[in-house]
Amino acid sequence: MIKDKLEQKLKEIKSVALKVIEEASSSEELYQVKVRFFGKQGEFTALMKQLGQFSKEERPQVGQLINQEKKALEEVYQVRFDLLQTSELNAKLEKESLDLTLPGPKLSQGSQHPIQFVMNEIVDILSRMGFSVRSGPLIESDWYNFEALNIPQNHPARDMQDTFYVNDEYVLRTHTSPIQIRTLENEEPPLRILAPGSVFRCDSDVTHSPNFYQIEGLLVDKKVSLADLKGTISFFVKEFLGDQIKTRFRPSYFPFTEPSAEVDCSCPICKGEGCRVCSHTGWIEIGGSGLVNPKVFEYTGLVKDEDPHKWQGYAFGFGIERMAMIKYGLNDIRMFNENDLRFLSQFNR
Ligand code: DAH
Numbered sequence: 001m002i003k004d005k006l007e008q009k010l011k012e013i014k015s016v017a018l019k020v021i022e023e024a025s026s027s028e029e030l031y032q033v034k035v036r037f038f039g040k041q042g043e044f045t046a047l048m049k050q051l052g053q054f055s056k057e058e059r060p061q062v063g064q065l066i067n068q069e070k071k072a073l074e075e076v077y078q079v080r081f082d083l084l085q086t087s088e089l090n091a092k093l094e095k096e097s098l099d100l101t102l103p104g105p106k107l108s109q110g111s112q113h114p115i116q117f118v119m120n121e122i123v124d125i126l127s128r129m130g131f132s133v134r135s136g137p138l139i140e141s142d143w144y145n146f147e148a149l150n151i152p153q154n155h156p157a158r159d160m161q162d163t164f165y166v167n168d169e170y171v172l173r174t175h176t177s178p179i180q181i182r183t184l185e186n187e188e189p190p191l192r193i194l195a196p197g198s199v200f201r202c203d204s205d206v207t208h209s210p211n212f213y214q215i216e217g218l219l220v221d222k223k224v225s226l227a228d229l230k231g232t233i234s235f236f237v238k239e240f241l242g243d244q245i246k247t248r249f250r251p252s253y254f255p256f257t258e259p260s261a262e263v264d265c266s267c268p269i270c271k272g273e274g275c276r277v278c279s280h281t282g283w284i285e286i287g288g289s290g291l292v293n294p295k296v297f298e299y300t301g302l303v304k305d306e307d308p309h310k311w312q313g314y315a316f317g318f319g320i321e322r323m324a325m326i327k328y329g330l331n332d333i334r335m336f337n338e339n340d341l342r343f344l345s346q347f348n349r
Contacts, residue, residue: 003054006047006062010069013043017073027084034077037070044070114347115213115336118324119196122215125239129232131192131217136179138198144178145171148299150255157255162202164210172200176216177256180292180315184300189220189311196320209333213320220292220302220313226259229289229314237265237286241327244271248283257290257315269329277329284326287318 017037024030037043047066054062112120123133136144142153151157161174179195187193195216204210219228234247245268249261264285267278274280292313297303303310321333335343 003058003062006050007065009047010066013037013047014069014073018076021073021077021080024080024084027081027088030077030081030084034081038074038077111345111347113336113344114324114328115320117347118327119213119215119320122236122240122318122320122323123194123196125236126194126215126217129192129235131194131219134179134183134193134195135197136173136176136182136195138173138200139166139170140173140178142169142171144181145173145175148181148296149177150293150295150299155255157253164200164202174201175199176214176317177315179216180218180256180296181300183218184220184296184302189302189313190222192219193217206332206334209321209337212333214287215318215320217316218292218313219315220311222311224291224312224314226261226291226314229261229291229316232314233263233289233316240323241265241268246272249289252288252290254288254290256293256296257288258293260288260290263287263289263316263318265326268326277326277331286322286326287316289314289316291315 017033020033020036021030024033035042039045044066048063051059051063051066111117127133145163146152146155146158163174164172166172176195176197176199179193179197183191183193183195195218197213197215198211199214200211201208202210217232219232230247230249237245237247244266246266248264248266250264252260252262254260262285264283266272267275267282267284269275269277270282272282274282278284292315294303294309297311297313321336324330324336325333
């Protein structure tokens, strides 16, 4: 190829390019010019590929010429591109004017989970009577979950609780009662403690969940009677469910209390008349209780043989889901774990 011909070709490219740059009506359209002329498959690249046809002496000169023209055109392109983009942006801003007085997106506020909500309320009531909160591990040794609570191996009471075993020695705690033992081992009476927390049992239906919550209470002092226990629980029930709610104690058996009693409250749904919730009895069970079995004091080293009556105590344990279901008239324990916001958000404070 001779130089004149190349110059002619460059001229042609330049005039075509200037024309299309001028005529492009949008930045998008203009971008096609960039591809067509300056891209890898573009016209300038094609010209560069022809450099081989020139003599060694001519080549640098011709190469420089092509580059100069390319650069000049690119500048024209860029000016036009910026211009188009600015006017497009302005048009867009004009069209999409922003109304700052419009209300913003609604941010929904989270709420406490009903279990936490009810638990806090229960702790709150009992705290006002001088009880304070303790906690313990979810994985308990056989000693804390059973032995020290006077539930020895092969004792039929172990069958009352369907235990998840971690291994031969450890279990997922089946109740919050082990915290009674931990407290008695570590603290000096007199004491009044509460232990709210998660517990586990291999059991699942509309009223049983494999993971549920309990709250344990323990009071130890020099002179403690069933009347103290009954007074405390009756007061608590009235505070939690309402003044008109009655409490009843039914003789029962727990290895760690003697005597033991199951606690019922009059049904707040039918006011004791009898309904579906209370199985037409007018009463609903809320938990267990009793006077601390002296054996528990022995196991925890609190009382030695020479002075078996030095300390006395009462204990109780309630199911949190159960209390929540009674208070709000719910009939399916699984609702607590379904994460349905329509249900959960009703407990908003
Ligand atoms: N730990 C018992 C259970 O889960 C409930 C219970 C009964 C706790 C009597 C107590 C008590 O503190 O005195 O079935």
